[in-house]
Structures are given as C-alpha cells and as structure tokens.
Amino acid sequence: MLKMENVSKIYRTNLIETHALRKVDLHIGAGEFVSVTGPSGSGKTTFLNLAGLLETFEEGDFYLDGQNVKGLNDNQLSELRNEKIGFIFQSFNLLPELPLFDNVDVPLRYRGFNAKERKDRIENALEIVGLSSRMQHLPTQLSGGQQQRVAIARAIAGQPKFLLADEPTGNLDSLMAQQVMELLEKINQQGTTIIMVTHDDQLARRSHRNIQIFDGQVSDLAQDQTDVLIKSE
C-alpha cells in the first residue's frame, strides 16, 4: 500500500548537505494505523512530507497505492495527493475567513466534483466529526478540538486511502486529544490507513505499529521483531 525502498532525502545548501532521511525501507499495509515517533529534528516531518508527496526525494523508490511516484511531475503529484491523501496538521491550518463548509470544500474543489457531490461529501464529513450543525461558523468561533475535527472532516471528505497526521493532538488538551484520537481510530476502523507523527508515547501505543526515527534513520519495530524471529528460528 505504501512502500519505500532505499529512500533518501538530502537538503543541500551551498556549504553543507543535511541527510534528513537515510535509505528508508518501509512497508505500510492497507488499513494500518502507524505512529511515527522520534526526537525533535530526527526527520519525522520530512518523512511525513515525503509520504504525503509534499516533497521529492533524491534516491530510492516510493510506491503509493501501487504506483511509483518517482519522476512524477508537479501536476501528477498534486492529483495523486488530492485523490489519495488527507492531511491533518498540528496547527489545523484552516482558512480563517472561510466558514467550515467552505474549508472542507477546498480539496473537493480541486478534485473537480460537481456542486451536489461536494455538498453531500461535506455534509457527510462534518456529520462524522459531529459538527454538521455548525457548517456556516467560522473557525475562529470554534474551540481548538473542534477546529481539529473540522480539519479531519476536510481530510476525509475526499475519502482518501491515506490519512497523514502531523501531531494532530499537539495543540490540544488531554480531553480534546482523547476525542480526536477516538475519531481517528474510528476512521481507521472504516479502512483508511493512518500515519500519525506524535511525541506522545501514550497515543503511539494506541496505534497498530510504531515507527521510530532517529537521525534520519527509520527503525520499524515490527519489521525488526520479525527479523529477530526469523534469525532465532
């Protein structure tokens, strides 16, 4: 479903090269809920940006839903991103001057759905996150937890196969974080693959699988355990 083979990401300036990710080999299956942890500056966000086709990579191959994205042009990446990936950000990234309806509408517009299709999807998505009664409210009229739920509605409205969440509870108190987490688990149970970057070990433990990133190197605990088992046999 999501497969990286030997993927490296290097940031270059005139003076130095920074290896943000080194030879990442990773496979995430359909319907998995994967948490990504690691210290600050370890490369978690870079990993998420690569997975979300927001950045390109220098080496290796990356298959998203069976398609090798290496060498795709900007238009193709935009289409793929729009169709297959939903994003949830720590700071919600809602457009403050637009009501909730229009915020959720943004990715659907770029998908080219007609008005009725968009309306149905927006209403359905806001229903799922429990905000269908506040469609015409502005984001600033909502609490942080509610804003993140709107961001989740925006992410799932296009029914993507992947949901990439970058510290989705980082700006929320524990109660709201709990609610958001439950919502993500509910979405995952309906078949959406979720990759969530978090600093919170407690939340990470609720995922099916935890990937740790240290200094740009990915340590896939599940894969490591399998390797150990194979070796011991």
Added chain:
Amino acid sequence: MFAYNLKLAFKSLNDRPSLTILMVAAIAVGLGLFMTMLTLSHQAGKIPMPHISKQIHLVQLDNREVTADEAENFNQMVDLTYQDTQNLLKLPSSGVEQTLAWNTNGILNVEEQEIQPQRSSVVATNQAFFTMFEVPFLYGKGWDSDADQFSQAVIVLSKKSNDYLFGGINSVGKQVRLNTHVLTVIGVLDDWFLARKFYDRSYYQAWPDQAFIPSNFAFDSDLPRNARFDCWSTTTNPGKFRTNYLTELKTSECAWITFWAKLPNHNLEDYKTQLGQYIDSQKRLGRFPRENQYFLTNINDQLEVISKMIGREQMLGVISYMFFAVCLINAVSILLAKFMRRTKEVSLRRALGAKKRTILQQHLIEVVFIGIIGGLFGILFSYIGLQAMLRVSLYASDYVRTAADLMPYHQMDWEMIMMAFTVSVSCTLLVGLYPIWRICNVSPASQLKAQ
C-alpha cells in the same frame, strides 16, 4: 475551477482592501497622467481631412537669392509671392484645383443688430477653398469664380460668427460690415473641425477663423495683411507691407501667401512639370536665380515635420511614461507584499491538491481585475487631467479660444479608452508576473508546519 478562482480573486481583493486601494491608486494615477499626455499627443497627431490629406499639397517656389540657405523641408522654404499666385492660378492645368489663403482681420458688425462689433480673424482666399477642403456649410455656399474675378463684396461666416451676429438664423443675403465695407453673406459654415489649422500654416488647434472673403476684394479694400513677408531682391523693411504699399508688394519678390493644390496621384507629375516650366519661364524674366527648386508637400508630410518640432508634448510625454513606470514599480511592490502574505494559504491549497496552474489562474484573474479597476479609475483621472490641460490651454491663449473650441483636442475617443484598458491590463499583468511567479512556486510543504 475558473468560477472558483474568480470567487477567490474577488475575495482576495476584499481582503486587506487598503492594499488593493493603494495598488489601484498607483496604477490609476500613473495611467491617468500617461493617458492624458497620450490623448493630447493622439489628438495633436491627427491628420486633418485624412481621406484627402495626401492629395492636398502646399506649393512653394524658391524665389530666393543664390546665397540663401538650402531648404531641407517645406518649413524652411518660403511661400509664394503675389505675382506667382496669380500666375499659377492661370496655369492650364486641367482638373487641378488650386487655392490661396492669407490672413487679415477687421471689425465685423451688423448695423441693425444691437450687438458689440466683433474683432475677427478673416481669411482671404478664392472660391476653390471651400470645395478643395470640403468645408461644410450650414446655410448657403461659397462664392463662385465671378466673385473672385470681380472682387465682389461677399462673405462666408463661421457658424460661431453667424450665431453671434445673427443669433444663428439663416443669414444668407443679409449684410454685414467689415470695418467700413459692406458685404453680403453668401454662406454660413457648419461646425468645421480641423485637427490642425493647416491652410495658413499655423497648424494651430482650435483657432478657427470667423469669416472668409475673396482675396481680390481684400486687396481692393486694402485690408491689413497679417503675414510674414520673406523678401528678396532690393526690398527693405517688409513690415511696411502689412498695411501699406500694396502696389509695390504685388510686384515685389516678397513671399507671403500660402498656396495649395489638390493633386490626385495621376495629376502630380503633370503638375510638377508645369511648375518646372513655370520657373523656367520666370528665369527668362530674370527671376528665380537659384536652381529649379520647388516644394510640393502634402498635409501628412507637413505634420510629420511639424510634430517633430513640438518639443513640449514630447517632453511631457517622456515625463508621463517615466511617472507611469514609477507607479507600476510601486504597484508591483504592493502586489508582491500582498501575495507573499498569502504563502501559507497557497501552501495549504497546494497540499490539498491545487496544481500550480490553478494557483496561477487564480492570481492572474486577480491581477487582471486590478488592471481593469486601475484602468477605470485611470480613465477618470485622465478626464480630470485633460480638463486641467484644457484650462492651461485656455489660459495660454489668453482666453481667445473657448473651451468648446478646445474640447475636441482634450477628450478621449473610443480608441483612447480602449488603449487605456489595454495599457492598464497589459502593464499590470507584465509587472504582476514576478509576484505571480513567486506565489506559484511556493512549496506545498514550506508553510504548513509553521504557525
């Protein structure tokens, strides 16, 4: 997607309206001044009677001394002497219309009307003037060849004079006084707009003459001759010919009368031959000491020479171009600031699936909108600028010219209005390319983490 981008562009214009207003103001003020100068230049560059202007030729013969400077164009050449005008009018040139014109003035008055006598500029000419220059008549018509031949006391009034002297009624057959002479009105002109008054070589704008009379009548009445006398041979103190010494003037080598011939292409070569033959014949009489030199210059070519000499418009034009450029640079700075404030939103939209070309379209629409609004206000400012320039022209003419006379030279026609929009939109697009390029190249990942 276009409709959505249109909506976003509108929204963006309303977002931070002060920046939008500043941008539009920068474009509008620059465009206003630019279009003011361009319109003045456009109107000044118009050719009188463009459909026949290439056929109407100024005729000049070089009767000057051998030592006189070489003339490179018509503007450095003298006009015709009285005797040459009379001789040329008698040329056996079939189908060629010829006319002459010189300026005089006098007091126009109607005895039975209770009006103030009016000091008037009067053109002394012949009957061909009205047909050659396609002068429009409101009442009556021009005089015939008998009036020229027998110096009949007839007069053609301008519409404005007729309005003043007779209240605008059909005054044909009525009598007016020109100084002490009584003349019969034979025709009244309709509005006659000339881009430039070429026939007396003044090339003035909006300086219409009040009346037209037969040249021979003007000579016989010894009306003043408002002309520059370029005299050769033994003549001294040519200024004396303005009011006296007519007999001497008629036989002198003083050039002062403008002379015109309407020469369709097929007549041009024949006419040149005739001029050459005429000069040769005069040489045998001891005149024309220089080479066989004459000038035939059509109206278009005259205006081309004249327009190069009008430095004021050119200087103001250059200043207005530079000012517009400065305004555009200001506009692009504001546009860049406005767009760069939006990087976070654009980054988000790119992350959510917007292609670069979608972002490009959205911002192009916005820039075109700004260009159109800037164009609209620019036209308004141009109108104000032209009105101001009209006042300046009125002042410069000591209010001899009226606002109504000057108005045609100080107003935008459709061509100029379309030009204003085209210039506004294209220039705004041009300077907007860099900000648009910058915003389109915002990386989708660049702004999402920051808060």
